[in-house]
Amino acid sequence: MNPWLLFWLLLKASLFSTSGTGNLPILHTDLIAQGWATDHNFAEALAIGQISPGPTGLWVISLAYLVDGVRGSLLALVAIAIPPFTALGVHAVYTRYGSHPAVQGFVRGLTLAVASMFFVVLTQIMYQSGIDIRSVAIVLGALGLTYTRKIPVPVILVGAAIVGMCLY
């Protein structure tokens, strides 16, 4: 595996997207095309990202570890630490043009596209992990519990792990 290419793919995904999971669709296409990661790895990393502290965006650190060990996760650390500094430049521009309808529109378009492409990635993850009555029931259960906001997400995932151990 070429570490420079891995670093560039991680940096590119973070530079051309916003929010913690905005890079998901980009990385999903790139790393799967390279044959370096599987849908399974993405699901594992997303789950660990939910359990570990800090921003959910740190799921990338976990993904890079699964792809390339400690070296990968350190590359990912640098790759996600650089783009946030562009906020300083955006700050200067935003205070002048932030209320312009084109700027507002751009942000909205980006958010809508990321969220809708999420469904594609989730469908592929689900398809790869196997769809049967048990897995569909777990999806619906987790969806319902998350929706109520009464139970923290890490607790839901631990619960799902126990359900998995009993059912499979």
Place this chain on the structure above:
Amino acid sequence: MAQLPRLRDLFRAWVGIGLQSFGGGATTLYLMRRVTVEEQHWLNDEEFALYWGIVQIAPGINLLGQTVLIGWRVAGVLGAIVALIGLLLPSIAITILITAAYATIRTQPLVVAALHGIIPATVGVGVILAIQMLNPPLVASSREGWGQLGVSVAVLVGAPLLLVLLNLPAIMVLWGAGICCAVGFWLLNRRGGAQ
């Protein structure tokens, strides 16, 4: 030299936020506001909200952008770097440890079975995450008018179709969606303003 104690406070505060913020982005943002606005008085609520608006457009993880801006507000570029390192150090270390521990046991039958439960659950949580992301822009668009709602729904339906059917690169689809909405909203706004 008055900088040094300031930087030390900054580092200590952000390490604390990084260590305590179990449970994802919402918890981290909540802690960040409590520590930086209420406890340290580094900035006020309005500035905090302004920064949060800015990092929605800036590249990268929003919470890290927010960290950079607040650190910069307190002690310049050095402050931004110190704050970011403070936040990332403990949370990255824990993330790597959890992943490493997981990687050594991932082939155990019991872990494989547990994953059969966790993966669909992650998908369920992800669906809610996507719906939560979709909700504010769709509500705002429907408030502004039929034109804006139309553009938004077209992007919403079009983006995944282009990704799957035409196999276009994800970056191209994302930025295409942003540009379509930027042009669309700008034109609609000009027409609305002219009436």
